[in-house]
Amino acid sequence: MTALKGTLPWDWYSGTIPDNAIIDETAYVETTYSFNLYRSHAPVGLQIGKGSSIYLGTMFDVGTYGRVSLGNYSLMNSVRIICDEEIKIGDYALISWNVVLMDTYRVPFNPVERRKELVRIPKRKLRNIDAKHSARPIHIGANVWIGFDACVLPGVTIGEGSIIGARSVVTTDVAPYTIAAGNPARVIRHLEA
């Protein structure tokens, strides 16, 4: 496998593909603007399989230790990926616009602790929140379809072949071959495998 490196010939933005990203040469990345918030220092911070496509508006908001991986033939259209630990998406996944996949709340739950972090942020050159607070990996199986504006919260696993309805908020695991929808999401029905 050869990987995409450097700049993209069709790109309107003058960015580059991060050095620790392994993007298959058959994958399509619309713009390197998607990596504007990417700051992972993991050995492999981002992996994108063959034939996958990343369209305009997708933002990889990946913290220092974050790792994102996307399988083959997957599609992401304007997805917000907030990752401080691990977000793993399988093959043939379809993820719609304004979907938020977050494996972290970035700040502590306790307001007193949160204040301490918020006081530290303005002292940094780039005002990131890179704490590992409450980061729990998200795993999205193969052949999952997520509707627009949905949110997937930290620690959630979505099984193979499932569908998440538009505007749902997924707070708990979703079994394979299930349709889940609502805020918070609940099972609507099961699908034939």
Next chain:
Amino acid sequence: MNGEEYSDTTSRLSSKELLQTGYWVDGELPENVRVGSNTIITGDHAFKRFHSRQNPALNIGTDCTLEGVHFAIGKDGHIEIGNYSYFTNAILLCELEIKIGSYVVIGWNTTIADTDFHPIAPAERIADAIACSPLGKNQTRPEIVRKKVIIEDDVWIGPNATILKGVCIGEGAFIEAGTLVVKDIPPRVRVIGNPAQIMGKV
């Protein structure tokens, strides 16, 4: 290795020197905006829909980080933001008053609105549609309900959430991602859902 040390090849804020007093990255700050020291505001659309004639129309404290924020403020609108608040791509739609405290975190693509923008009654809505149209230049729009929104200190609001008019969110409350808030939220509770339901304490 920590977050502060990584090298900055494609600065996401600006190529200009950052963190000057009350700095807005993408152009000139409107006159009736007051920004405290060490606060930064970024985003091409921050003041695109800023029409307020109040003075000050927007009063922001010190040490805030407001990235990609939209301040869509009508002519009577007034927004107050405390110190050390951190917003990413928040959309503030204001025709009356939005009051946000200190240490407030607002996630990506969250909308806060203090009005419905159009009347409820069908006949008035027709009048409003005409007044808003290109043919309605000199017509006045009907009265539209506006109720101020208050977000107290230490509130956390996740991405894709929506806060509607007349709501007061109590100090330290935790609003999960994607939540729709239409009623007051007591202090220090965790809420989720459409409409928002209390799921526990903070």
